[in-house]
Amino acid sequence: MESSFFFGLSTMAYMLAMVVYIVHIAFRKKAIGVSATGLTVFGFAAQTLALGLRWHEFYQLSGMGILRSIPLTNLYESLIFFVWCLILGYLIVEFRYKNRSFGAFVTPVAGIALLFISLSGMSTQIEPLVPALQSNWLLAHVTLSFISYSAFALAFSTGLMYLVATTEKKTEGSYIFWTVSLGIFVSVLLAMGLDFVRFRGAGLAPGSGAFIRDFLFKSSFESGSGAVRLISYIAAVAIVFLTWRYGTALKRVIESFKLQPAVLDEVTYKSIAIGFPIFTLGALVFGAIWANQAWGVYWSWDPKETWSLITWFIYAFYLHARFLRGWRGRKISMVAVMGFVAVVFTYLGVNLLLSGLHSYGSQ
Amino acid sequence: MASKSFSDKVWSFFASIKLAVVLFALIGLTSIVGTIIEQQAPYRTNIEVLTHFVGAGLAPSAYKALHALGFMNMYRSWWFLTLLMLFAVNLLVCSTERFPGIWRTMRAPMRPLSADAMIKMSIRKEFRLHDSPAALEKKAVSGMKSLGFRAARHEEEGGAFELYAQKHAWSRSGVYVTHFSILVILIGALLGIFLGFQGMLNLPEGYSTNIAFSRSADLSDPSQDSLRASLMSGLDAAGGNFRLAAQAAGEDVAAFKKSLERVGLIPLDFHVLCQQFEVRYYGTSDMPRSYRSLLTVIKGGRPVLSQWVRVNHPLTYDGVTFYQSSYGLMDDLSNGTAVLTVKSPGGQTGTQRLKIGQSFLIPGTKETVKLVEFNPALAFDDSGRPITYSRMMTNPAVRVEIKDGKMAASKWILQRYPETWNLPDGSSVGLKDFWGVEYTGLEVRKDPGVWVVYLGCITLSLGLFMAFFLSHKKIWVRIEPGRKGARLLIAGTSSKNKQAFERDMEKLYREFEKGGG
Ligand code: HEM
Numbered sequence: 108m109e110s111s112f113f114f115g116l117s118t119m120a121y122m123l124a125m126v127v128y129i130v131h132i133a134f135r136k137k138a139i140g141v142s143a144t145g146l147t148v149f150g151f152a153a154q155t156l157a158l159g160l161r162w163h164e165f166y167q168l169s170g171m172g173i174l175r176s177i178p179l180t181n182l183y184e185s186l187i188f189f190v191w192c193l194i195l196g197y198l199i200v201e202f203r204y205k206n207r208s209f210g211a212f213v214t215p216v217a218g219i220a221l222l223f224i225s226l227s228g229m230s231t232q233i234e235p236l237v238p239a240l241q242s243n244w245l246l247a248h249v250t251l252s253f254i255s256y257s258a259f260a261l262a263f264s265t266g267l268m269y270l271v272a273t274t275e276k277k278t279e280g281s282y283i284f285w286t287v288s289l290g291i292f293v294s295v296l297l298a299m300g301l302d303f304v305r306f307r308g309a310g311l312a313p314g315s316g317a318f319i320r321d322f323l324f325k326s327s328f329e330s331g332s333g334a335v336r337l338i339s340y341i342a343a344v345a346i347v348f349l350t351w352r353y354g355t356a357l358k359r360v361i362e363s364f365k366l367q368p369a370v371l372d373e374v375t376y377k378s379i380a381i382g383f384p385i386f387t388l389g390a391l392v393f394g395a396i397w398a399n400q401a402w403g404v405y406w407s408w409d410p411k412e413t414w415s416l417i418t419w420f421i422y423a424f425y426l427h428a429r430f431l432r433g434w435r436g437r438k439i440s441m442v443a444v445m446g447f448v449a450v451v452f453t454y455l456g457v458n459l460l461l462s463g464l465h466s467y468g469s470q
Numbered sequence: 471m472a473s474k475s476f477s478d479k480v481w482s483f484f485a486s487i488k489l490a491v492v493l494f495a496l497i498g499l500t501s502i503v504g505t506i507i508e509q510q511a512p513y514r515t516n517i518e519v520l521t522h523f524v525g526a527g528l529a530p531s532a533y534k535a536l537h538a539l540g541f542m543n544m545y546r547s548w549w550f551l552t553l554l555m556l557f558a559v560n561l562l563v564c565s566t567e568r569f570p571g572i573w574r575t576m577r578a579p580m581r582p583l584s585a586d587a588m589i590k591m592s593i594r595k596e597f598r599l600h601d602s603p604a605a606l607e608k609k610a611v612s613g614m615k616s617l618g619f620r621a622a623r624h625e626e627e628g629g630a631f632e633l634y635a636q637k638h639a640w641s642r643s644g645v646y647v648t649h650f651s652i653l654v655i656l657i658g659a660l661l662g663i664f665l666g667f668q669g670m671l672n673l674p675e676g677y678s679t680n681i682a683f684s685r686s687a688d689l690s691d692p693s694q695d696s697l698r699a700s701l702m703s704g705l706d707a708a709g710g711n712f713r714l715a716a717q718a719a720g721e722d723v724a725a726f727k728k729s730l731e732r733v734g735l736i737p738l739d740f741h742v743l744c745q746q747f748e749v750r751y752y753g754t755s756d757m758p759r760s761y762r763s764l765l766t767v768i769k770g771g772r773p774v775l776s777q778w779v780r781v782n783h784p785l786t787y788d789g790v791t792f793y794q795s796s797y798g799l800m801d802d803l804s805n806g807t808a809v810l811t812v813k814s815p816g817g818q819t820g821t822q823r824l825k826i827g828q829s830f831l832i833p834g835t836k837e838t839v840k841l842v843e844f845n846p847a848l849a850f851d852d853s854g855r856p857i858t859y860s861r862m863m864t865n866p867a868v869r870v871e872i873k874d875g876k877m878a879a880s881k882w883i884l885q886r887y888p889e890t891w892n893l894p895d896g897s898s899v900g901l902k903d904f905w906g907v908e909y910t911g912l913e914v915r916k917d918p919g920v921w922v923v924y925l926g927c928i929t930l931s932l933g934l935f936m937a938f939f940l941s942h943k944k945i946w947v948r949i950e951p952g953r954k955g956a957r958l959l960i961a962g963t964s965s966k967n968k969q970a971f972e973r974d975m976e977k978l979y980r981e982f983e984k985g986g987g
Binding site for chain 2: 236381388392399400406410427
């Protein structure tokens, strides 16, 4: 059986689960909640199977040891693994806190990640490993990094929910912060959607690498035509404005979750408290050891490394602000949200945006 | 109030959390700029980047300004290193100031508590039970033991007694282990910067040298160019051996070494020889699966160490490490030697080494084979003419001319395609290697600080583990015998993760609930 079949199955299950979780919030029927959980568990099982199959496929193709063949070597595979960790983390939280309402927030993150995979047209092929990646540190480094990213994603979801649920006034800094962030996020996603339509319209196959180089933001913010650029920026500002104007509608949705803000704050902290040490060890320390083995420098200030350091600083700031300054609630939730923005930039932005400027990392 | 002395002011400046916040922000924001401007890149690269942001008109002046501020190589600029040093001092002072207090808390022996104090605690429970005090004590001790606490006993005058214990008191130092580790890592980095070097070396097959080229040298001073050029030509003439070059120049070796270092050349105390370089590919593609070089270290004229070096598997000798990093083809291909495997019709096999223009006789036949030409990446164009399709040795091939008396034929033999090796009479000539035209690209590094950095990484991880996954827990169980049974008070504290600790405490309570009371 092909792994892609089960990946497709899990994507569908998560998308459906997202809908059912939202319905569950609206009607609060136990049976609906159980079926949402059931769908998620089913999706998770399918994805686990798919990961195993892909690992096996890779193992047979590469002819290397089983540990060397872990399918975590390109953007596609790492995103899939990220979603897997995120859903695992979510299921743990659901069972621990006996609350399904997070599901409506976490499954969309999983769904968007999976959607992004097909939207961006990244390569889903099993690719042979270049020699530098043939190291056992790869396994430790990438797995732990993604486990920590998933913990940070969870903290992001709960931090954002906290902000949505507790901000009132449109002039309040924290309200402006979350609505503007969300607005920018939606605009960027839409812009990439447009690029993708053009990319496919040009009859190009996914994974040719041309997407990032020749199409990313070229139909909007980076268009050759000044008018299109202007319209794009105006549209983005309008989206941000509308999110700001009608953000309170989202607040009512979150309120219907009947989650206590204190619980959200606590889950945010706990996720970061788990993610931070794992990130330190897996991303920074193991990454440094691996780099030292492959290239003889444990730290070379390349953009990826620098951005993971910035990410580390933001979460260190979160912990210090919380413990030394006693920051709680809205202020600290904003830091959690910014931390995850840095995570996403470390992971995607460095490849997608900076590689448009520089020569590296076009994978 | 006495005015603070100057040193007090400096101390409290560095002990302030505000400084930490400012430094965090400055380091973070300037680092972001450093990821947008490509570091140590040629002028044109960053002009393109800047054109993107400020337009072509302003780009040159923006470049000038950023260059003057050191942003083109900012992670080594004086101001960035100063920020890192300030950060280190801040961390040191901050931790030093708080550590004695934590140390006292950690070392303080645990004391029994009064009943009043226990009742004020947030995690506590009170029972009135009919069991005998001795039976209660037994339950308490075993309950605490199963949670990992070894109880001490304290007896009071009225017959009341208390069992108490603590666990993981030392975990309170986790934060300081963490902070201290960051300093250790920075110290290790400094050791590397001051006592080590980063160099590279492109070493052709068959060559040896005791010189590497620095990667961090500042080559922007044009006045050094002529010195560099003359030293390089001296080294070339001496076959890459700086001792011979010094002799030839009539200079003292120590002084010669100094001038080498000044122009970005790194003298080594031994020679390194590339005996052989090989690439293996994925299937029939040109994507390298692995590549490796057989390096030999020569000291005092004698080989002391030979090792295959591959990506992720470097060779270390005398503190200097050689990493496989790249490879390439030399401009001059005429000096290569073909290494052929020859199988006669009778089945005997042998090896032949020969240069372009040379020939040999296949044993047991009358056929002579002459090596005519070499192509590192053979392909044929539409009209069937041979071309070279890449500048790497991706498809090495030799053309040979086979003569048996009257007949002469010409044939391409390809290294990666054994089906091209067969000759009409049943013998075969295979191309094993075309040796001496490729170079191996090595990174040459010396970093005596790396173990300090690793040590810091290990303690950093341990410190974080202590800080986040362990907590200092204390439990008190007080038993006050009365006329009808006993009053039992249980209380506890935990420095972190109160919920998990409460679940543990519930287990302890259950010991007494089971017995009924
Ligand atoms: C990136 C660098 C840093 C890291 C990774 C780091 C890490 C940590 C961690 C993990 C904690 C424990 C937080 C908790 O209890 O959850 C902590 C606490 C603390 N940090 Fe840092 N830290 C850093 C930089 C600094 C700096 C520069 C200062 C000094 C201004 C500082 C001062 C403190 C203090 C005073 C505490 C509280 C200690 C206590 O509870 O007694 N840290 N740090």
